[in-house]
Each structure stands twice: as C-alpha cells, then as structure tokens.
Amino acid sequence: MPHGKVLVAQGGGPTAVINQSMAGVVLEARKFRNVELVYGAYHGVSGIVNEDFLDLTQETSHNIEMVASTPSSALGSTRDKPDLRYCQEIFKVLKAHDIGYFFYIGGNDSSDTVRIVSEEARRAGYPLRCIHIPKTIDNDLVGNDHTPGFPSAARFVAQAFMGANLDNASLPGVYLAVVMGRHAGFLTAASALGKKFPDDGPHLIYIPERTFNVEKFIADVKATYDRHGRCVIAASEGIHDEKGTPIITQLSSQVERDAHGNVQLSGTGALADLLCDKIKSQLGIKRVRGDTFGYLQRSFMGCVSDVDQREAREVGEKAVQFAMWGNRDGSVAIKRTGFYSVDYHLLPLEAVAGKTRVMEDEFISADGTDITDAFRLYLRPLLGSGMPDAYRLRLNKVDKILNPSK
Amino acid sequence: MPHGKVLVAQGGGPTAVINQSMAGVVLEARKFRNVELVYGAYHGVSGIVNEDFLDLTQETSHNIEMVASTPSSALGSTRDKPDLRYCQEIFKVLKAHDIGYFFYIGGNDSSDTVRIVSEEARRAGYPLRCIHIPKTIDNDLVGNDHTPGFPSAARFVAQAFMGANLDNASLPGVYLAVVMGRHAGFLTAASALGKKFPDDGPHLIYIPERTFNVEKFIADVKATYDRHGRCVIAASEGIHDEKGTPIITQLSSQVERDAHGNVQLSGTGALADLLCDKIKSQLGIKRVRGDTFGYLQRSFMGCVSDVDQREAREVGEKAVQFAMWGNRDGSVAIKRTGFYSVDYHLLPLEAVAGKTRVMEDEFISADGTDITDAFRLYLRPLLGSGMPDAYRLRLNKVDKILNPSK
Numbered sequence A, B: 001m002p003h004g005k006v007l008v009a010q011g012g013g014p015t016a017v018i019n020q021s022m023a024g025v026v027l028e029a030r031k032f033r034n035v036e037l038v039y040g041a042y043h044g045v046s047g048i049v050n051e052d053f054l055d056l057t058q059e060t061s062h063n064i065e066m067v068a069s070t071p072s073s074a075l076g077s078t079r080d081k082p083d084l085r086y087c088q089e090i091f092k093v094l095k096a097h098d099i100g101y102f103f104y105i106g107g108n109d110s111s112d113t114v115r116i117v118s119e120e121a122r123r124a125g126y127p128l129r130c131i132h133i134p135k136t137i138d139n140d141l142v143g144n145d146h147t148p149g150f151p152s153a154a155r156f157v158a159q160a161f162m163g164a165n166l167d168n169a170s171l172p173g174v175y176l177a178v179v180m181g182r183h184a185g186f187l188t189a190a191s192a193l194g195k196k197f198p199d200d201g202p203h204l205i206y207i208p209e210r211t212f213n214v215e216k217f218i219a220d221v222k223a224t225y226d227r228h229g230r231c232v233i234a235a236s237e238g239i240h241d242e243k244g245t246p247i248i249t250q251l252s253s254q255v256e257r258d259a260h261g262n263v264q265l266s267g268t269g270a271l272a273d274l275l276c277d278k279i280k281s282q283l284g285i286k287r288v289r290g291d292t293f294g295y296l297q298r299s300f301m302g303c304v305s306d307v308d309q310r311e312a313r314e315v316g317e318k319a320v321q322f323a324m325w326g327n328r329d330g331s332v333a334i335k336r337t338g339f340y341s342v343d344y345h346l347l348p349l350e351a352v353a354g355k356t357r358v359m360e361d362e363f364i365s366a367d368g369t370d371i372t373d374a375f376r377l378y379l380r381p382l383l384g385s386g387m388p389d390a391y392r393l394r395l396n397k398v399d400k401i402l403n404p405s406k
Helices: A018-029 A044-049 A060-068 A084-096 A109-124 A150-170 A188-194 A215-229 A270-283 A304-327 A373-383 B018-029 B044-049 B061-067 B084-096 B108-124 B151-168 B185-192 B212-229 B272-284 B305-327 B373-383
Strands: A007-009 A038-041 A053-055 A099-106 A128-136 A172-181 A204-206 A231-234 A289-290 A330-338 A341-347 B006-011 B038-041 B052-054 B099-106 B127-133 B175-177 B205-207 B231-236 B288-292 B332-338 B341-348
Touching: A007 A044, A018 A038, A018 A060, A018 A099, A018 A304, A038 A044, A038 A084, A038 B006, A038 B061, A053 B084, A084 A099, A084 A109, A099 A109, A099 A304, A109 A128, A109 A270, A128 A304, A150 A172, A150 A188, A150 A231, A150 A373, A172 A188, A172 A270, A188 A204, A188 A231, A188 A373, A204 A215, A204 B185, A215 B305, A231 A270, A231 B108, A270 A289, A289 A373, A289 B231, A289 B288, A304 A330, A304 A341, B006 B018, B006 B044, B006 B061, B018 B038, B018 B061, B018 B099, B018 B305, B038 B044, B044 B084, B044 B099, B044 B272, B084 B099, B084 B108, B099 B108, B099 B305, B108 B127, B127 B305, B151 B185, B151 B231, B151 B305, B151 B373, B175 B272, B185 B231, B185 B332, B185 B373, B272 B288, B288 B341, B305 B332, B305 B341, B305 B373
Parallel strands: A007 A038, A007 A099, A099 A128, A128 A330, A172 A231, A172 A289, A204 A231, B006 B038, B006 B099, B099 B127, B127 B332, B175 B231, B175 B288, B205 B231
Antiparallel strands: A038 A053, A330 A341, B038 B052, B332 B341
C-alpha cells in the first residue's frame, strides 16, 4: 500500500449524486490506517494545479452525509481538459503535497486525465494510486452498464415528459422539448419511461444515434398530429444531419465553442425555437410550444433516484477499496448482475478514457423515433422507488341533446 | 336548493393540483340528495357549447382520487375566452341538459365567464347556481391570500433555483432563467425561497411589477459578478420597459398573439437568449447560460406542495357547500387566518372577475431586484412539507507549498 494523503476531485458537469461518490471516498478512506489526511481539490484539476485544497479530515461525518444528498459538485468543478503539460503540473503538486492516492470523479475526459497522471507517476517512479470514479448524466462511458448521475437525470426527464404529456392532452397542440446529450441519446430516450396509456407522449423521439432529416421530421409530426390531434416530441440537443453537422448550427453561424472545440448546445433555447418555427411554418399548426430542459435536468433539487444515490456512494467506496487492496490503477465500473442487482469492477484506464458509448441498436426502434421494450427493461430499475404515476378519467360520454348527430 | 345536474369544468392553464378541485366538487356533490348526476365538460367552455360532457357519476371514487393527485386538467382545458354571445350558447346548453349547478375551475378569465353566465341565467329566470373555483399558478386573483396551483409551481421554481445555484457555484459564470408570470411576479419571486447561505443565488430577481431597464440590468449583473465571481438571475417572462412594452418584443417583430391579444411569452427560449446575449456582448463574460422553465413549472410530475393539494381539494368541496347552502353565486376565495391556517369565503363574482392582482409593495425590496422577509414569511408555509435542503462543505483550506504567496 502506498503511503500518503488521499486526494479526491470532481470534474465536468455536476449531477444529482456526484457528492455521494465524494462522500464514499472520504468516509471509506478514513478507515485505513495508512491514510492520515483526506484532501479535496477545489474546482477539479484547476484546483490541483493552483494548490487549492480543502482538508476534508476537518469536516464532520454528519455534514459529509448532508452534502452527499445535495446535488451538484460540492468541491466545485472545472471544464479544463488537461493536456500532457497540464498533467505534469498536476503530478508536481501531488508530489509536493505527498499525495499517495488520487481519486477523480468524472466522465470520459476526466478518466483520460487520470490515465495521463497515472502514466506520469509510473514514469517518475512515484508511488501514486490513481482511480477514476464514473459520473455522467449522458450515460456515455464505455464498459459500464450505466453511470452514476444518469438514473437521476433520466428520472427528471421521464417525470418532465409525464407532466408535459398531460399538459399537452389538456391543451392540445405540438409540444417539443430539447434534452441534453451531445453524442448519446440515453437521456432523451428516458422521456418515454413515463408513458402509460396507449396514446401517451412523447410520440416522437429524436436521438443523435440516428441522422436527423428535417423533411422526415415534419412528416412524422404531421402523421402524429393527424392521428392524435396533438404531438409531444423529445429531441436531443445533439441531433445532426447526415454529415454530422449539428442541427443547431443551421440556425446561426455564431455558435459558441468550448475548450474542446465543441459547439455550445445547452444554455440556449435556440434549437427548440428553430424546430418549432419549422413546424409552425410548414404545417400551419397554431399551438406549437418548445421548451429546453437545460440545467434543470442535471441540477434540479428534489428529483433523485434512490438506486442512483446508493450506487454513486458505492463506486466511491469501491474506488478506495480497489486502491488500497489492489495493485493497479483503473476506472471503477458498474456491472449489472441480475434484475436488479449490480457489482463493481476495476477496468484499465485506457479501456474507458476518452471513449464514448452511444445507445445500442437493440434499444432503438426500427423507425428510429421510439425506444424498444429492451430499453424500458434496462432503464426502469435505475429510476428507483416512488416514481409518480398518472391517472386519467374514463370517457363515459353523455348523449348530446341539441346536436345529437355531431 | 335548485334541482338538477351538477356540471364541473376546468379552464386556462393546467396546474399540479387542479384535479384536486375537480375531485372535491365531484365527491362532495354526490353527498347531496338533490343531485342526480355529475357531469364534467370536456375541454372547458368549448366542451359545453359542443355538448361534450362526461358522466362523472359513472367514475369510481378510487379513480377520482388517483386522478386528483395527477397534475394537469383531467377534464381537458381551453383557451377560449367567451364573449356574451358565447356565454348565451353556454347557457342554452346548460338549460337543455337540466344543469342546476355550474362550477368552473379557472383564473380571472374563467371567473368572468362564470359572471356572464350567472347574469344570463338570472335574466332568463332560470334557476342556476354558478360558482367560480380559483386556480392559477400566477397567483394573480384578487381577494385571495393565494390561489391553488401557485404553491406547487412556486415550489418547483424554488427547487429549480436551489439546484441552479449549486450548479452555478460548481461551474461559475452567469445563469439566467425565465419564469412564467405575465403581470404578476409571485412565481419569479418564489425563486428566492431556497436561498440558505449568504451568497446563494438568485442574486437578482426581475419582476413585471418594476420597470426593466437594460442598462440597469447589465450594471446589476456586473456588480454581482464582481462580488461573487458568479451570478444567478431570475427573470419574469413579463418584464417590460417603462412604456409597458414586453422586453421580448425588442427581439422580434414577429411575435405570436393569443385570442386575448396577448403576446406569446411561454414556449420559446427567446427572452433568455436575448438577455444572455446582452450580458455576453456588454460584459464579456464567457460562461453565460440561459434556461426557460417553460411548461415544466406548471406540469412537472412529482413536485407538488401538500398544502396546495389540501387547499385545492377544499376549495372544490367548499364550492359545492356554498352552492347548496348559500343563496348566491360567487367565487371561492382563500383567506389566511393564522400561521399557518386558512378559511374559505365566497366573494361576489364581480369582485374577482377580470381583475389582476400583482405583488404587493411590501413583498419587493427597495432596489426592486430582491424580495423582502415579508414575502418569505408569506410564501414559506404554502410550499408544504418535505422541502429539500442544500448543504455545503466547510472551506478548511490547506496551506500551499509550491506557491505559498498565491
């Protein structure tokens, strides 16, 4: 077992349960005699290079438990994606502070950072155990049945569409909502999980795994509207044309790009407005409304899956156990073992780092605008207990008196 | 007591608890011997003129209870705002179907419909009891301490901003969200109810009760950002300039108008995008994100105030009792009697119909961008039990080693 301090950090977009993983690391690490202090990096890797560390050993267990059930990254996060030079800076600081264990909670960019730091340490002959702890609402980490954070975000999306469907049934028209997910459609597909009655929406689901064609889209909407007198649509922010160009760039040439060169998809209602305008102008339907779920879907306070909470806690705990009792660095992964049970494995960092999982074909319907029962079976247990359920009145119609023929 | 059937209808925008009021009417009405049948109009007043009635007497009590806890208008709604001629049509149908009691659950437009129908019946000497049952997420009915539907929507907005504040603290920048409310700022002001720590957002709140000035707005954002390194903003969709022109119309000349001549404010992300663009271009802040809560705030499945549920049920029950044992038509109103307790009164229809309540001055801070403790005291009990609570780590900083001076 390497000696030294433990450092935990959080990277990328926050989730509803990312603090459960942090709590899992902190509380489990304190049980090991070779661990003297547990530090948290303030705002991810940028906190490391700036030596902005919090001493979590001076935090009460009680408050750590309360923080664990609070959404968003309590240690702060960062969008920095370190290159080799940045990782060497990280390594320098870890060494100066006598860090023996480095735990980074994040997505595939974060796992790549862990991989580079791990290699730097090995090259320098410095005893450092590096473990990546999975987190992402997009569910796009390879080698995982699913990733912590996704189930709670999926639950939000499912509940949101349950309500949107009821609203749309009450005041008929077209309702479209844009859901997060640049490359993977899992979160958008979760919109279907609240469907109960045969004519419930979302009636159409558009995901990045399938090419988006505007003409086909308009025809789909028309067919649904003709059939049901209304239409509820879930569209991923990452939908793109056959060349891979995001549909949102068709709207504006002035798109914002992040440090990774990615087009800004969230934090704007532009895509929903663009698609609604198309429906209005091409189909002449009057009541067309578009929402963009935006940051609510990853940060809304009070919508969380208890299954997600437990698993996020466990990946943190298991990370410490793998680090202490194992002999290699890696990425903790969730493996489904039953209906519904899971176990945890440590994957090689290079098996996860920088790779992107998308929705498996078996989860997508043949026409590409719906999910399959296989996806329903996959996702339902993850949403946890206490899911709300929608009821409707039975249509016991009364005979007309003034206009009996109508 | 007039003899005849009972008719209940729902109008305007759905809420999380509007079906509680419907259930209150249906279940209470069945207890009275002079009531043979209880009908529901399918899609509000348009359902009445089309004789689209559901026989709710053929519905199980069990299912009515399940529907009561389901958000959105189970009977369907309408945006029709009847004029005198339309109301005469309504009256004709009510007469043909031997309706003795008419209950309409809705906002101030709906109360005006009830007023006209009531007058028509009196003029024709037809024994019809007409009762308006309050409902609106905007909380803009006069004569009411608050209106059913508002507390649950307020809870959604408060929880959304609790999460948004945590997300913004984790990845600092400017976050702005647009909240529903054309004339009344109650719902936007509810964004402050989740604030706990002194630097929690929303830091700035813009409501229709105060004139919106773009230069002042930009200066406010700059001051907040300079102070906290981040800024969370709640803006009402109804903000307007000193002439009363909605800020959203500054964006586009092609705005959609409804049957009432109102500009479409919801179902588009345009206002949030406009304000974010202003901040980006004038302050040069890179990370600026805008969300529009849209239909989620009135229909999200799984975010409801239990206080709101109980009161929505009771206004429905009381409406029936007032109709059966009283001798006049009217609008049921909630009166606060203690901290926290309420009672119900029947107001004259003309005291409520077509009038709009806005936020009282005592609820708005002197600078116009925050709420007062009076508002906090007013709103907190309405949000109900089980409100989530946010926790944060204590900042026990570790001494720097490589750059001790920084």
